[in-house]
Amino acid sequence: MKITCSKSELLKGVNIVSKAVPVRTTMPILECILIDATSDFIKLTANDMELGIETMIEGEIKERGMVAIDARIFSDIVKKLPDSEVQIRTEKTIGTEEELVQTFIRCEQTNFSIPSKRGEEFSFLPFIEKKDSITISEFTLKEIIKQTIFSISQNDNNPILKGELFEISEDGSTLRVVSLDSHRISVRRTALKDSYSPRKVIVPGKTLIEINKIIPGETEADVVISFSNNHILFEFGRTIVLSRLIEGNYFAIDKMLSKDYNLKFEVNKKELTECIDRSTLLIKEGEKKPVILEIADDNLKISVNSQMGHMEENVGIVKEGKDIMIGFNPRFLMDALRVIDEETVTFYMTNSKAPCFIKDEGESYIYLILPVNIIGNN
Amino acid sequence: MKITCSKSELLKGVNIVSKAVPVRTTMPILECILIDATSDFIKLTANDMELGIETMIEGEIKERGMVAIDARIFSDIVKKLPDSEVQIRTEKTIGTEEELVQTFIRCEQTNFSIPSKRGEEFSFLPFIEKKDSITISEFTLKEIIKQTIFSISQNDNNPILKGELFEISEDGSTLRVVSLDSHRISVRRTALKDSYSPRKVIVPGKTLIEINKIIPGETEADVVISFSNNHILFEFGRTIVLSRLIEGNYFAIDKMLSKDYNLKFEVNKKELTECIDRSTLLIKEGEKKPVILEIADDNLKISVNSQMGHMEENVGIVKEGKDIMIGFNPRFLMDALRVIDEETVTFYMTNSKAPCFIKDEGESYIYLILPVNIIGNN
DSSP, rough: OOOEEHHHHHHHHHHHHHHOSSOOOOOOOGGEEEEEEEESSEEEEEEOOOOEEEEEEEEEEOOOOOEEEEEHHHHHOOOHHHSSSEEEEEEEEESSHHHHEEEEEEEEEEEEEEEEEGGGGGGOOOOOOOOOOEEHHHHHHHHHHHHHHHGGGOOOOOOOGGEEEEEOOTTTEEEEEEEOOOOEEEEEEEEOOOOOEEEEEEEEHHHHHHHHHOOOOSSSEEEEEEESSSSEEEETTTEEEEEOOOOOOOOGGGTTTTOOOOOEEEEEEEHHHHHHHHHGGGSTTTTTOOOOEEEEETTEEEEEETTTEEEEOOOOHHHOEEEEEEEHHHHHHHHHTTTTOEEEEEESSSSSOOOOEEEHHHHEEEEEEEOOOOTTTT | OOEEEEEHHHHHHHHHHGGGGGGSSSGGGGGEEEEEESSEEEEEEEEEEEEEEEEEEOOOOOOOOEEEEHHHHHHHHHHHHHSSSEEEEEEEEOOSSEEEEEEEEEEEEEEEEEEEGGGGGGGOOOOOOOOOOEEEEHHHHHHHHHHHHGSSSSSSGGGGGGGGEEEOOTTTTTEEEEEEEEEEEEEEEOOOOOOOOOEEEEHHHHHHHHHHHHHOOOOOSSEEEEEEEEEEEEETTEEEEEEEEOOOOOOOOOOOOOOOEEEEEEEHHHHHHHHHHGGGSSSSSOOOOEEEEETOOOEEEEEEEEETTTEEEEEEEEEEOOEEEEEEOOOHHHHHHHHHOOEEEEESSSTTTSSSEEOTOOOOOEEEOOOOOOTTOO
C-alpha cells in the first residue's frame, strides 16, 4: 500500500475513528486503526466489537492495499507531524510463521517506521441490512444526547440502565429519547420532519457519548439513523458509526410520568442554578446532605446546613398551589437545570415525598427527580 | 469585625494568599486565611511557616477586628458569590472553654454563616530586618523563574537541591540564578539597574513556583527583593511574600561550566524542538531510551530506535569542529529548548561522554546537560 494525504485530513480521520478503539482488550488487533486503500477511497476504521467507526479521508492512492497500525502510536505520530503532505507506505516481509508488515510514515524530513499488522486480520464492521432510517440534524442529535446522557447509570448490573431509549412514536412523527437511573428520569422529545414506522431501541450510552464527540453539530447537516434487529447505524458527512443495541425491554416510564401536582412554580433558571451551585459548597464530597427548598408565598428559600456552616438564599418565584418544603440531592437539580435552554423553568410538585417534575408546557422535555428525606437533616 | 468590599477585589486577594495555605498541616490554624481589619486597611494573610503571603484589598472597614476563616471553604464561597458587594461580619460568642467566632458572609440574596477562629490565634508573619534590597521588573523575575525552575530536584534528600541559588555578583551589577539536579544545570544571568552588595542565598523552589503564579508579570512594574539572614522578602503591588531561605552553601558550579569544546553548531530552535518532541513518541514512559544526535558535516541526524519502531529525521545546522555522535534524555533537551526565546540556539560539545552546553554568546543563559551512554542502545 502507498498513499499520500495532508496531515490535517489524516489527523481529522484518526481523531474520529480513535473513539472506537478499546482501552483494554484481549484482541490486540482491535487496538489498531485499519487503513483500507483497497478500493478508490482511503478509509480508516476502528472497531471494539460493540462500536465501530469508519471514516473516509481525502488523499491519493498510489498503490492499493491495507494495513492495521497500533492506534495509540499512529495517532501520537500523526498529531506531531509537520503540517504538510504525509506519505504512508507498507512493505511486507514473508516471515517464517506469519507475514510481517512494516509501515513507513514520511512527512517532510521526518521518517517513522512502525511494525504493523496485516489489514486482513482486522475485524471489519459487519454488514447490516437497514430496515428503517430517520433523518435529523446533527445539531438536534447532539443536543438530545447532551440533554439526557447524564442520567444513564454508569455502573449498574442491569445493562438496560446503561443505555438510552430511542423511541419513534406510534404515529411516527416524534423521536423520544429517555434515560434513567434509580433517582431520576430524563426525557426529550423532538418532532421528526417526515413520518416513520414506530420503533423502540436501547442504544448504549457509550456509543452516544462517543458520537457526541465526533459529530460536528451543524444545524444544516443531517444525520441518517438506520436500524436493524441488533444494530443502530449513524451516517453523517464521510463517517459511519455502527453500534450494537442493548437487548431487552425498556421500563414503562409513562406510568411514572404523572401529570398530577399540588404546587407549580416558575423560577428564573440562572438565578436558581447559581444559588444551588453555591449551596453545594457546604456539602463535602460523598456526604449525602440535601439542599432544602421551602416554597411559601412567592418565595423560594434554599438552604443547606452542615458541619461546615449554614447557607440560605431567597429566590423570587411565581407560584400556584400549596406550600411545600422538600429536599434534593443538589447535583440532580444542577444536572437537569444545566441542559435546559429556557430562561424560566417550571417545577411541579405533589408533596415532600413524591417525585418532582421540571418540564415545559409542551413536554418537549421532562426531568423527574426523586426528593430526599429531610427529617433530621434540617 | 465588619467590612465590605467588592467580590472581585476579595477574590483577587484570596487567590493570591491561598498559595501559602499548606495542603497538609498539623496546625489547623494554618489552614485559615486571616482577615485583618484592625488598622486602616483590610489585609489578607496566609502562612505555612515556610512561606507567608500578605495582600491588601480595597474595601470599607465598618467595625475593626480580625478573623481566621478556613481557606478552602472561604475561597470556594468567594468564587461563587454574585459579582456584587460583599459584607463580612463576625460575631463572638463566649463559650465555656474557648471563644467561638461565627463569620457571616452576605452578598445580594446569599447568606453564609461559617464557624471560624479568632484572628489572634493566627501565626502572623515574622518581622524581618531588611539588610539589602534589589529591584527588578515583575516580568524579569517571572521569566528567570520559568527559565530555571524545571531543573530543581523535587525529591532529593539534600535540601539545597530543592532550591535555586540567587547570587548578586561581586561587582553588584548582575543577578545570577542557578538550579541543578544530578543530570543538568540551568543558569540565567540578568543585569541589575543599580549596583548592589554581593550576596548568595538559596531560595526554596516552592516559594518561586508560587510567586510565579501570583506576580502579574508587567514589564513596567517592579518587584523589590530584600534579604535578611534567614529570609527573603518579595514586595510587589499591594502584596508581600516572605520565605525562609535554605541553609547551606550552594555547589561551586563555576568549576563545572567549562568553556572548552570540540564541536559548536547552530540550529533552528523550533525545528529542533519539534523533531525531538516527535522522537519521544517511540519512547514509553519510564523507559530510558535516549534520542541519538549524529552531527556530521552540516547535518544533524536525530534518531530513536525502540520496540515501538524507528524514527529518524535530518535537521540542517551550521557547524564548526569535529563530528560527534551523542545520546540524550530527550526531556532534558526539551526542557531547556522550551524556555529559550531565541530563534537560533548554539550547542557546544566535547565528546559523547562530556557535558553538552546550550548557551548564548554573552552567557545570559547556560544549560548544561549530561549525555546518556548510547553503547548498546542503538
